[in-house]
Amino acid sequence: MSNWVLKGLQSGVVTTRYPRKEEKAQGISPGFPDIDSQGGDINGREEDVCPTAALYGDSNSLKLDKGRCIHCFRCVRNTGHPVSWTSGFEWASFTEKGTPFPKIFQKSLYIRVVDSGDCGACLNEVKLLNNPLYNMHRLGLFITPTPRQADILLIVGPVTDHMKTALRKTYDAMPEPKRVMAVGSCALTGGIFSSGFTSGSGVSSLIPVDIEIPGCPPPPLAVLHGLLTLAGRTK
Amino acid sequence: MKLQETVNQMQSRWNTELKIDLDLSAGTAVVHCERNTVPPLCGWLFNTMEYHFTGLVPEEGTEEWKLIYFFTGEADLGSIQVQTSAPLNEETFQSVSPIVHAVDWHEREAEDLFGLVFEGHPRLGDFVLHDDAWQEGLAPMRSGFDSDLAHSQRKPKSNWKPRKVLDAPGAFVMPIGPVFSGEAESSHFLLETIGEEIVRALPRLFFKYRGVEKLAEGKSIHDALLLSERFAGTTAFSHALTFCTAAEKLSGGQIPERAELLRIFFAEMERFRHHIGIIEGICSSTGLVVAASQAGILEEKMLRLTGKLTGHRYFFGLAVPGGLSRDTDDEAIKEALKEIKGILHDLNTLEKLLKKTSSFLDRLEDVGIITPQQAQDFELAGPMARGSHFCNDVRKLLPYGMYPSLQFEVPCEREGDGYARLRIFFEEARQAAAFMNQAAAMIKPGPVYTPYSGGEGTALAGVETPGGASWQWLRVDKNNRITRYRIMPPSFANWHGFHLAVEKFAFQDFPIIKATLGLSVAENDR
Incomplete structure (x- = not known):
């Protein structure tokens, strides 16, 4: 019989110190195009054009709609005038109606996850929040099996036609006060699937969204930052 | 060449009914036949000649319907396409699935999405488009379907209920x-x-149906690539690779050797990470928290390594027709191999510990059994098939890229239970690491990209993705626009055989069996 307790202890603590300290490990985030840099040209060959029109404007004043970016890297790896790239992961932003939870709820929140047609990457990043390297339990954040106990509805995927009923029912079953969190560019705008007849154009076409996490997929720390923002625990 | 013999036998059996285009140098034969010849011909290829069924591609031409059944043989049996056609106003075909059961879901899908009728098929309807959400006869894959109107014109069956088969007291x-x-x-x-x-x-299934095949129509190769990469995100690189291989077959262009080797390196890196993720899933399904955490640490380490090497944790944007979108310097690869060696060591330790944990093994052994015969009949793919001693692997069957110059044996287990599949996942992870080392040792300086010239026509490409053999079919017109894109992913074959593993086992085994199969829903639903 293997001694798992010993094995666990031997591994030591591997968890990130975020949010108390900055996380500087490499490969924790895919990043975004840096629109403040000079000289980027987005009107090159057909295979260099931004496929979801996340980057627009001209080379003097580039604009970026993060919610549309699908990390195809065309703008940065093209042969003409590549734009530069930034890292980081604190991308969460409230929508117009979105507000943090009232103070009494801030210490611990329960999350209900609904997959509304994602490719598996966003869902995998959400799964990794329970990974020892991120361990969101330490921050009082938990995934719950029932909408009745949930504070946050976390949605990944573009909201496919077949998932609409299930998503609606989950939302309706949650008690107030509740918040809706759209994770990934599919959930925000439909991403690459937005023009389909069965894949929707994001969560906000069905239920009101409070907070948006862009990225394709947003890395675990971006989701974590979003959850803390909803709890009103970020600066 | 055995393909010649197959063709000779075919001709003597069906004589004048067939028109065969044989290309011995490419190892392919295209057989044109009448609609009623298809079932006996496919049955003979599958059951007597032991060809593997690869997939079915239905196409709507300007004048006629065309169905293409793909078969691939072992050794030098070659590949065979069985083609049949019918005028556009005749939508009835003979079903092959009573004779070749592996065709079952392909025909159901064609019936649902193209509105074709398959005479003699045992069960049609309610498949991709759910009957409680859409009306019958929608046929969204037809060229005349207006995708904007669909939402406002719903007439679903309001009284839809799942079919109950079991008739017993208390059922x-x-x-x-x-x-x-x-x-x-x-x-x-x-x-x-x-x-x-x-x-x-x-x-x-198909709750996540996004209609990728429909979305790709009318798009350029470069834009459709993004769809092929993003319909199954955890195995994005190998699916993008399948698409690129098909596109490169169309243009006939060669890609640089460095790109070929780096593609193997990254494809195997993806397999390595994917399998660690499945192992993590198996451990957590049995409630073995420490083991799941250990595997989880390794999975995240691999994702970070991927992000460091390629700029994206899931390889997005890396594979492009003509090679790779960016080079990786040799120093970084050496560093990565060192790190992978450490991860592999931890993975081996984890396996040793798991094999000594009887409470864990009790949940896997003799549970979720698929027999070799079933695996063959359902034409299962990947680790799920190899756990049941059905050992097909595209890297051996129809080698692509630089795989022919690499040494390997396809891992295979006999029992077909959850434990056999777990051993396959560990063995394949080890093998993936060996591949990475072999490929890295052969890498020489050079370019990783040649401009993609495009090309008209059709191409089929197969790649061994982490989940098994994935096949993609492309038809591109003279304006370089895609007119038909067909994805035949491994999980489409494997979900078809899913019930084999769970039936006759207890409810509490269900999540564990599901975890040991390691199937992707997004990949199946497309």
């Missing part, structure tokens, strides 16, 4: 999903039972 249907308790992918299971044991399991 009931246990529905699970589509939303699960944790963070599982959306899928629905109707489990019929009279108590403890699952008597009949009916997976109801």
